[in-house]
Amino acid sequence: MxxxxxxxxxxxxxxxxxxxxxxxxxxxxxxxxxxxxxxxxxxxxxxxxxxxxxxxxxxxxxxxxxxxxxxxxxxVPKLYVPINPSDVPKRVYRLIQADLSKVANISLEAKPRPEDALDLGWGKIGSQLETIHYKTAAIQTFELLEKAATEISPFYRREPSVSARRYIEMLIAETVLRKDVAHYYIDRYEQLRFGPRQMSEAEYKEFMKVFALLFRSLRYPELPG
Structure with a gap:
């Protein structure tokens, strides 16, 4: 100073x-x-x-x-200073234009595209899944399954101390759910809930198909003969 x-x-x-x-x-x-x-x-x-x-x-x-x-x-504009070919030597002007083009291309590539939202776990902008976060929606299906099982019988209400897997095993033992579909569902559910990775649109649709199949397989328990 x-x-x-x-x-x-x-x-x-x-x-x-x-x-x-x-x-x-x-x-x-x-x-x-x-x-x-x-x-x-x-x-x-x-x-x-x-x-x-x-x-x-x-x-x-x-x-x-x-x-x-x-x-x-x-x-002179406030945001930029225009450079004309007559202001600087031709080689300098070409060099400046090449650098400006490179910066413009980098800015364009760095701008997120609508299809890039799939990598973030959200629905594609402009589609029916636009406002859906895949992982959150997939995890919430367990609450729907529990509610549907409770409507079959109040005894199927899950206690807070019972894990999701134990609850599914209980419903399988009660013949309320199909064993193969239920096991596939709970394995995928635990991967989503406890894993850090987000879901893609294809994975979300596949999971929802499994859940729909599991949901349709809900039935009243078989009575002992």
Missing amino acids: FDRIYKTILDVSTRLVSFLIAIGLLGLCGLDIFLRVYKNKYVLIGAGSSVCLLGVGALLIISSRKLSIRSALQD
């Missing part, structure tokens, strides 16, 4: 000294000219007029330059 302040003070001081030296030299030149021509008023008027015109012209040039720079800066 102190280095920056020191450099600023040094820069301002250097500019000020240079300006004062230039003013002094110009003043000496003007004084010399005045001492040479002050006896001839016509030459003095001509020299004075030339100096005034020179000062006015310099002031107009500086003012027009500042106005043109300010208007050019106002025309």
Whole structure:
């Protein structure tokens, strides 16, 4: 921070000294000219007029330059600086355009596409499964199965201490569910519930087919003959 302040003070001081030296030299030149021509008023008027015109012209040039720079800066868009082929050498322009194209392609590829939602476990945007999270919906099927079994008999209500697998085994023993379908369902259910991986759309549809088959296999227990 102190280095920056020191450099600023040094820069301002250097500019000020240079300006004062230039003013002094110009003043000496003007004084010399005045001492040479002050006896001839016509030459003095001509020299004075030339100096005034020179000062006015310099002031107009500086003012027009500042106005043109300010208007050019106002025309520059805020989000980007346009680069035309005439602004830089051709090789530099081609290099800039190649880099800009590369950045645009990377941005386009990084933008998530609707079909990429399948990898996140959600339904495809614009489809009937758009608002469905596959894994959550698949896990919730166990509650539907338990509710349906309870409607067959209140004795099939699952206690909180009973695991999902033990509950399914109990329903199989009571001949309420088909053994093969129930085992396949509970194996897949436990993988989904305790595994970190999300489901794809194909896996979700396959699981729901198994659940529908299991749901249709619900029946009243067989009475002993």
